[in-house]
Amino acid sequence: MAVLALVEPSEELSFQALALARDLGGPLHALAFDDSELGAYGVETVHVAELEAYAPAAWAACLQGLIDKLQPTAVVAAGTNRGNEVLSHLAARLDLPFAANCIAVGDDGAVTRVRWGGSLLEEARIHADMKIVSVAPHMVEATTVNGGSAVVEQMDVAVDEADLVARVVEHTETPSAGVSLSEAKVVVSGGRGVGSADGFGILEELAGLLNAAVGCSRVVTMAGWRPHTDQVGQTGTKVAPDLYIACGISGATQHIAGCKGAKKILAINSDAEAAIFAHADYAVVGDLAEVVPAITAELRKARS
Amino acid sequence: MRILVCVKRVPLTGGKMVLTADEQALETRHLGFTISPHEECGVEEAVRLVEAHGGEVTVLTLGPPEAEEQVRDSLANGGDRGVHLVTDGSEWDPQATAAAIVEAVRTEEADGGGFDLVVFGNESADSGNYQVGIRVAYALGRPVATGVKGLSVADGRARCEQEVPGGRDVYDLPLPAVVSVLEGINLPRYPSVPAKLRARSKPVASSTPERPAARLEKLRLVVPPGQGKQAEILGNGAGAAPRVVELMREIGVA
Ligand SMILES: Cc1cc2nc3c(=O)[nH]c(=O)nc-3n(C[C@H](O)[C@H](O)[C@H](O)COP(=O)(O)OP(=O)(O)OC[C@H]3O[C@@H](n4cnc5c(N)ncnc54)[C@H](O)[C@@H]3O)c2cc1C
Numbered sequence: 001m002a003v004l005a006l007v008e009p010s011e012e013l014s015f016q017a018l019a020l021a022r023d024l025g026g027p028l029h030a031l032a033f034d035d036s037e038l039g040a041y042g043v044e045t046v047h048v049a050e051l052e053a054y055a056p057a058a059w060a061a062c063l064q065g066l067i068d069k070l071q072p073t074a075v076v077a078a079g080t081n082r083g084n085e086v087l088s089h090l091a092a093r094l095d096l097p098f099a100a101n102c103i104a105v106g107d108d109g110a111v112t113r114v115r116w117g118g119s120l121l122e123e124a125r126i127h128a129d130m131k132i133v134s135v136a137p138h139m140v141e142a143t144t145v146n147g148g149s150a151v152v153e154q155m156d157v158a159v160d161e162a163d164l165v166a167r168v169v170e171h172t173e174t175p176s177a178g179v180s181l182s183e184a185k186v187v188v189s190g191g192r193g194v195g196s197a198d199g200f201g202i203l204e205e206l207a208g209l210l211n212a213a214v215g216c217s218r219v220v221t222m223a224g225w226r227p228h229t230d231q232v233g234q235t236g237t238k239v240a241p242d243l244y245i246a247c248g249i250s251g252a253t254q255h256i257a258g259c260k261g262a263k264k265i266l267a268i269n270s271d272a273e274a275a276i277f278a279h280a281d282y283a284v285v286g287d288l289a290e291v292v293p294a295i296t297a298e299l300r301k302a303r304s
Numbered sequence: 305m306r307i308l309v310c311v312k313r314v315p316l317t318g319g320k321m322v323l324t325a326d327e328q329a330l331e332t333r334h335l336g337f338t339i340s341p342h343e344e345c346g347v348e349e350a351v352r353l354v355e356a357h358g359g360e361v362t363v364l365t366l367g368p369p370e371a372e373e374q375v376r377d378s379l380a381n382g383g384d385r386g387v388h389l390v391t392d393g394s395e396w397d398p399q400a401t402a403a404a405i406v407e408a409v410r411t412e413e414a415d416g417g418g419f420d421l422v423v424f425g426n427e428s429a430d431s432g433n434y435q436v437g438i439r440v441a442y443a444l445g446r447p448v449a450t451g452v453k454g455l456s457v458a459d460g461r462a463r464c465e466q467e468v469p470g471g472r473d474v475y476d477l478p479l480p481a482v483v484s485v486l487e488g489i490n491l492p493r494y495p496s497v498p499a500k501l502r503a504r505s506k507p508v509a510s511s512t513p514e515r516p517a518a519r520l521e522k523l524r525l526v527v528p529p530g531q532g533k534q535a536e537i538l539g540n541g542a543g544a545a546p547r548v549v550e551l552m553r554e555i556g557v558a
């Protein structure tokens with residue numbers, strides 16, 4: 001019995017989805033939109049569809065065409081914006097359940113999925129013959145198989161006009177400014193304890209020395225001290241630096257959801273009981289207005 | 305314009321996740337409640353559109369009797385009227401939630417005219433199913449854009465912008481349409497005291513839908529490992545700086 005996976009163009013997370021899909025057993029088929037080599041990920045047949053612009057309903061229609069042909073036991077995609085969007089379209093079209101952001105899929109429709117942006121797990125059951133699941137980012141390893149090579153088949157795509165109503169009609173490039181939050185090796189992040197927009201000056205100075213990005217908590221964006229693009233957390237950006245420095249941040253689960261991918265967390269907080277210390281590797285107890293400039297000065301001293 | 309916004313009551317968890325003994329829910333005895341920031345921004349966006357174009361904002365929730373609090377909060381932020389689909393507090397799966405919302409939309413539209421826009425959060429704060437809005441769009445036969453971070457309406461069309469790596473993708477949907485929005489699309493207002501008072505007397509229609517059997521059935525919740533670490537204390541105050549820099553060197557970032 002076949003398994004069908006959606007592979008997005010230039011999307012590393014799709015390989016993690018393929019790893020989970022392969023573990024479900026059965027010949028692995030993939031729907032792809034370019035001719036990337038997927039044999040190494042255990043795919044037996046790649047069905048390549050050509051579409052002019054991204055249209056979630058059209059992608060779902062392509063999956064539907066393959067489902068009719070292959071009768072798969074499961075349809076799997078990465079838990080990306082597009083992966084979750086396309087599988088939701090598919091599930092709505094077929095009136096089937098869809099379990100988003102799973103980390104494991106077992107027998108009889110048993111799944112483990114993430115809630116609260118990863119702060120909580122849910123064991124659930126999908127009541128349907130064909131399981132539609134997406135795979136939570138960075139929770140499953142993208143493993144390869146030896147000597148795999150995939151057959152490539154061009155798909156005959158005849159998309160219904162109705163499935164193209166919602167499609168990308170325009171793309172604008174935003175010039176990148178400075179170190180990007182999601183890719184920075186170090187993030188210096190501030191919360192309510194920073195006190196004001198100007199208070200971020202000392203964090204920016206430290207960040208400059210470390211080639212770091214500046215992040216913040218939701219309290220900070222709600223107060224208008226920093227733009228939402230700087231917000232780390234469940235409804236902000238998820239970061240995975242080598243070091244995350246949390247200054248004056250209490251450690252709400254919704255904030256931690258965005259920084260727990262960091263290799264190490266250093267928390268600076270004046271409250272020795274702050275919840276952040278139960279999520280951090282290192283702690284400095286004290287007033288960030290004194291501690292942060294002292295670290296900056298010490299770094300400068302060490303470098304000169 | 306007539307706009308409907310859907311919001312979901314969720315507990316405002318603090319520094320850690322604590323479950324009830326039966327592992328079916330979060331322990332909420334000491335917690336306040338709220339809605340997802342995405343949904344707060346959905347309410348704000350709808351209110352701004354109506355401020356610019358005229359019309360009415362309806363706020364809908366499916367939840368326990370207490371969820372009226374979240375409807376009233378949204379009315380204090382500029383909504384005009386509420387629709388409360390009252391449950392016994394048990395979990396509704398996304399298919400059941402969508403079906404109940406669709407039913408309510410049909411009733412509302414039969415009485416008061418069609419909604420030009422139905423607005424959702426991109427994902428609910430607690431269950432994060434990423435799908436209720438899309439299911440509602442299909443059932444109503446309307447186009448849908450998700451992850452919307454920029455929205456403008458003109459000439460019967462909605463221009464929806466999405467942030468993607470390196471830039472923005474634009475969708476151009478004919479109205480009526482469905483959108484799901486992300487926090488950051490706007491900065492929501494704080495309600496004034498008079499607005500809170502006014503919200504108390506705004507109309508909220510309630511009804512009690514039947515819960516169908518779950519097809520995505522929650523069995524049990526589990527707190528993931530990693531909560532409850534003990535941080536190594538590097539020091540107190542400015543005196544800790546040398547140790548911090550030493551650590552940065554060990555990690556290889558200084
Ligand atoms: C569904 C949902 C999604 C959310 N998404 C996010 C999200 O994406 N990101 C996010 O951050 N939050 C998010 N939140 C909000 C979150 O719950 C918290 O409200 C928020 O993270 C708290 O921000 P904070 O730590 O800056 O402020 P507070 O909780 O007020 O903490 C301030 C901290 O600063 C310390 N402090 C004060 N002064 C000093 C000083 N001089 N020196 C050192 N320390 C000091 C205090 O001891 C305290 O620990 C979300 C909430 C919900 C319900």
Ligand SMILES: Nc1ncnc2c1ncn2[C@@H]1O[C@H](COP(=O)(O)O)[C@@H](O)[C@H]1O
Binds near residue numbers: 365429437
């Ligand atoms: N119980 C509910 N009541 C009202 N709206 C809801 C409810 N559940 C989900 N929604 C809406 O659907 C969006 C997506 O939810 P979900 O598919 O669960 O991630 C949410 O952000 C809300 O706008």
